[in-house]
Amino acid sequence: MAARDSVMKKPKDARGALRRLVAYLGAFRPLLALVFLLCLASNVLSLLGPSLAGSAINEAAAGPGKVNFDRVYAYALRMLACYGVSSLLTISISVMMTRISKRVARRMRQDVFDKLMRMKVGFFDHNQAGDIISRVSYDIDVISTCMSSDITAILTSVVTVVGSVAMMIVLSPPLAVVALIPVPVAIFYTTKMRKITQPRFSKRSKMYGVMNGFVEEMLTGQKTILAYTYENGVEERFDGINGDAAAAYYDADYYGITIGPSVGSINNLGLSLIAIVGSLLYMGGMISLGQISSFVLYSRKFSGPINEIANIINELFSALSAAERVFALLDEEEETADREDALALEDVRGDVAMERVAFGYDPGKRIIHDLSLRVDAGRMIAIVGPTGAGKTTIINLLMRFYDVDEGRILLDGHDVRDLTRASLRGAYAMVLQDTWVFQGTIFDNIVYGKENATLEEVVAAAKAAHIHPFIMRLPEGYQTVISEDGGNISKGQKQLLTIARAMLYNTHMLILDEATSNVDTSTEREIQRAMRSLMENKTCFVIAHRLSTIQNADLILVLNHGDVVEQGTHESLMRSKGFYYQLYSAQFQ
Secondary structure (H helix, E strand, O other): OHHHHHHOOOOOHHHHHHHHHHHHHHHHHHHHHHHHHHHHHHHHHHHHHHHHHHHHHHHOOOOOOOOOHHHHHHHHHHHHHHHHHHHHHHHHHHHHHHHHHHHHHHHHHHHHHHHHHOEEEEHHHHHHHHHHHHHHHHHHHHHHHHHHHHHHHHHHHHHHHHHHHHHHHOOOOHOOOHHHHHHHHHHHHHHHHHHHHHHHHHHHHHHHHHHHHHHHHHOOOOHHHHHHHOHHHHHHHHHHHHHHHHHHHHHHHHHHHHHHHHHHHHHHHHHHHHHHHHHHHHHHOOOOOHHHHHHHHHHHHHHHHHHHHHHHHHHHHHHHHHHHHHHHHHOOOOOOOOOOOOOOOOOOOOOEEEEEEEEEEEEOOOOOOEEEEEEEEEEEEEOOOOOOOOHHHHHHOOOOOOOEEEEEEEOOEHHHHHHHHHHHOOOEEEEEOOOOOEEEEEHHHHHHOOOOOOHHHHHHHHEEEEEEHHHHHHOOOOHOOOOHHOOOOOOHHHHHHHHHHHHHOOOOHHHHHHHOOOOHHHHHHHHHHHHHOOOOOOEEEEEEEOOOHOOOEEEEEEEEEEEEEEEEHHHHHHHHOOHHHHHHHHHHO
């Protein structure tokens, strides 16, 4: 519901979005200058047509027996030449603007993607993936389409309007004044409609983001939906969201498509006035038939672009609304930069300490209250506790996905905020409960993060993770391609691949967040033994719900409500018969 309410917000800074779009075009100034010159030439040639037509009509008006058909044909051929060359230039302009718009879209998408790589983890925790994807794809496509067609149309229209007004003044100043009467009315109407339509186009873009987010969420949870036979419920929810998106689209287009016809009607009023006043001037001998004909053609050239601008205003508003969403993402707060004097961690030992750490994801809601602990290098530390105790939060703080609100975290005696993030995170290998593999070969997935690894090293890691026999049964072994998100292998096999990846990554510390939750018990024991030998003399943090898997840990931290309530070995904690004893007993009753 909150997602739907958010789409009601009005655009914040359409002018600012326009300025930033122009800045993107600034990189193509030479090409844009050429486009302008070609546009000017094309429109000048097009504007010669009505004048030549008027001259031909004046020749024909001389009467039977007096018409010089050679001159009439000459004027007609000149008209064809002018219009033909003008059309070729227009095609060239369209091709050039299409190339520019696609290059701008490519640059904009790259900027957005680079921005996403610098974002805080919290941004992804609070924003739907579908909405982010909508900004990268749909919104930038809308901007690109506007640049490729609408900018050229506006530029052409401006040149045509200015040239047509100049020619009408030359032909007949009184008729020119009459022709310009509807212009203020059209401008006033368009300005009023802009205030009505622009918020609706902004709402349309946001509603499509909401819909994409819902679709992405449902596709991710498809198996759960089928397992609970909730297809009808999901269809009903999508029907509501889809209906809202369609209504927003209709609402925006309903007002947008009325602008062109309405402005056209206003301009037709001017054409009627030209007919009346032109007839009076002709009867008074103040203007020739050919001049009236040329003037009418110029008036149509004058009103046509105005109608065209009115017709594309809704597209411009849509593009500005899309641009606002893209630039809003680009303006999001990034992960804070490393301090200027930040140290690059070298020769990591693996001594970790947390001193009176307090942290909460949301202001006023603390998850970690006053946590202090010390971990010596080379020890295996297990972190246990009920759901919501703060286990994963500790990992987030160790990796500096988030910074502490109070206190400090030390690694080898250095405050982690005084270290570069790259060197800090590079000191850890990480295996999470939510496995992630990408479309590529088995080999590529294992060497992720260590691309210079040899096949022998990869095989050794796979054997240690007990995934090598499975890989060798695949049609192409280590060169077998995994489909997107590992859809053609089991969840447990994906887990083993990520464990092999961590084993290959030569680090001084390891984080395992429920890393063996998707494998059977016997395989888990073998992996624990193999991992224990591989991680010898390295600091290892293990989050586990199955307490039987961490009995050999050097130190067990028992968390509850963000505090360490107990710590010790498995034997000592069981003898004390405290909170850990209760958790352990509950799992085996």
